[in-house]
Amino acid sequence: MLTLVSFVVTLGILIAVHEYGHYRVAVACGIKVLKFSIGFGKPIYTWKLKNKSTEFSIGMLPLGGYVKMLDEHEAPVDPADRHLAFNTQPLKSRAAVVAAGPAANLLLAVLLYAILNWSGLQEPKAVLASPVAGSLAEKAGLRGQETVAQAAFEGDELQDVRSFEDLRWRLTQGALDGRDLTLALGGDTAGAGRTVRLALSTLSAPEADAQLFRKIGILGPWTRPVIGNILPGSPADKSGLKAGDVVVHIGDTAITDGQQLREVIRTSARTSGAGAVAVVPQSWQIIRAGQKLTLQVTPELKLVNGTMVPRIEASVDAPSELVTVRYGFVDGLWQGAVRTWQVSALTLRMMGKMLTGQASLKNLSGPLTIADYAGKSASLGWSYYLTFLALISVSLGVLNLLPLPVLDGGHLMYYLWEGITGRGVSDAWMDRLQRGGVAILLGMMCVALFNDVTRLLG
Numbered sequence: 001m002l003t004l005v006s007f008v009v010t011l012g013i014l015i016a017v018h019e020y021g022h023y024r025v026a027v028a029c030g031i032k033v034l035k036f037s038i039g040f041g042k043p044i045y046t047w048k049l050k051n052k053s054t055e056f057s058i059g060m061l062p063l064g065g066y067v068k069m070l071d072e073h074e075a076p077v078d079p080a081d082r083h084l085a086f087n088t089q090p091l092k093s094r095a096a097v098v099a100a101g102p103a104a105n106l107l108l109a110v111l112l113y114a115i116l117n118w119s120g121l122q123e124p125k126a127v128l129a130s131p132v133a134g135s136l137a138e139k140a141g142l143r144g145q146e147t148v149a150q151a152a153f154e155g156d157e158l159q160d161v162r163s164f165e166d167l168r169w170r171l172t173q174g175a176l177d178g179r180d181l182t183l184a185l186g187g188d189t190a191g192a193g194r195t196v197r198l199a200l201s202t203l204s205a206p207e208a209d210a211q212l213f214r215k216i217g218i219l220g221p222w223t224r225p226v227i228g229n230i231l232p233g234s235p236a237d238k239s240g241l242k243a244g245d246v247v248v249h250i251g252d253t254a255i256t257d258g259q260q261l262r263e264v265i266r267t268s269a270r271t272s273g274a275g276a277v278a279v280v281p282q283s284w285q286i287i288r289a290g291q292k293l294t295l296q297v298t299p300e301l302k303l304v305n306g307t308m309v310p311r312i313e314a315s316v317d318a319p320s321e322l323v324t325v326r327y328g329f330v331d332g333l334w335q336g337a338v339r340t341w342q343v344s345a346l347t348l349r350m351m352g353k354m355l356t357g358q359a360s361l362k363n364l365s366g367p368l369t370i371a372d373y374a375g376k377s378a379s380l381g382w383s384y385y386l387t388f389l390a391l392i393s394v395s396l397g398v399l400n401l402l403p404l405p406v407l408d409g410g411h412l413m414y415y416l417w418e419g420i421t422g423r424g425v426s427d428a429w430m431d432r433l434q435r436g437g438v439a440i441l442l443g444m445m446c447v448a449l450f451n452d453v454t455r456l457l458g
Contacts, residue, residue: 003375008062010374014396015065021104022067029093032070032084098411105397112390114336120326121383123163124221129259135217140196145222149186153179162325164221174200223258223317234313239297249285258317268299268310279310343394362451405437
């Protein structure tokens with residue numbers, strides 16, 4: 001139920017803001033707006049504001065919206081009202097009305113990011129867990145428990161890293177853009193005072209998924225290797241492990257953090273010459289109530305995303321150390337604008353890479369994934385939901401600015417042609433372009449829906 005409600009609220013907010021952008025600028029340009037609708041289909045609620053001719057309504061299908069303006073291309077217009085019609089307005093006014101919808105979504109994202117910056121977020125401190133074996137992080141000399149104080153892409157100046165989420169965002173940007181990232185280590189933990197360089201440009205990153213971060217080698221912040229919740233009858237339960245046990249050795253390997261503990265469990269599987277996969281019993285040395293104990297733990301193979309993975313069916317780390325990330329009014333607003341710009345630029349670059357085959361089409365998401373993420377983010381708290389809402393708002397704004405004839409960007413493309421040539425696009429070409437735009441958009445929707453179903457079933 002939470003997923004459905006969150007999905008409807010998310011779409012309602014994004015659509016209302018988008019259409020209000022069109023509506024507000026149209027009114028400011030002296031254009032008569034006949035109807036403002038959130039959703040399609042039969043109206044479930046309709047109203048009018050005092051001294052306003054516009055009819056406002058909420059449709060049964062919350063999958064879009066529209067602003068219907070007086071326009072001679074849509075229906076005959078009374079000569080007395082011709083000056084109020086959309087098609088009779090100057091080119092700059094028509095372009096402003098069309099661009100206002102995507103602009104409103106981008107401005108909403110700036111505001112949402114700013115609210116998060118002003119309120120302050122509790123985020124994991126940028127202390128690194130043990131790197132994945134053979135990864136870029138390990139090759140760069142990282143060993144775990146280092147604090148990342150600053151970071152910079154090649155050619156840029158070092159900037160403060162406020163949290164692990166800040167670092168993760170930079171890693172994602174660098175991997176998808178093919179830019180190396182320099183990390184300046186600080187604090188009072190291992191490696192303070194030195195710099196390391198992650199050769200992210202050597203990665204082939206078709207999509208930002210778990211495999212990408214495994215190649216980088218930085219999967220999460222440092223945590224203590226403590227056993228948490230244990231499922232009854234699980235391998236952890238059968239071995240005698242208890243919540244609160246601190247793992248110090250597995251075999252001859254010293255365990256220093258939760259990430260390393262998960263990796264050792266993960267690599268306990270062995271493949272025989274016949275191709276069969278089996279897990280190897282492990283000798284665990286733990287500390288319980290100040291006493292050292294040795295237990296035999298045998299993970300069990302579980303099917304995860306089509307792959308058999310060793311599991312002990314228990315959480316294997318303690319909560320990470322948190323820091324409060326908060327900005328002042330001006331800095332928070334500026335950082336909101338910067339993050340909106342960064343997400344917009346990254347979205348455009350990913351779309352370009354998908355178009356040229358450099359990135360996987362699996363990056364496209366549709367309504368099922370959005371609904372799923374809406375519910376999950378809402379269940380985690382308001383800050384996670386606002387972050388999700390800002391991300392989708394940016395995506396909607398950028399998508400609508402693409403030069404596809406059925407989108408706002410397509411209409412802006414027509415107006416650019418009109419501005420250059422002094423004449424509008426002919427009806428014949430308009431029809432061809434509209435048909436092509438619909439075909440492309442339907443194709444994108446089919447791919448996105450296929451990805452949604454694959455993710456949910458996987």
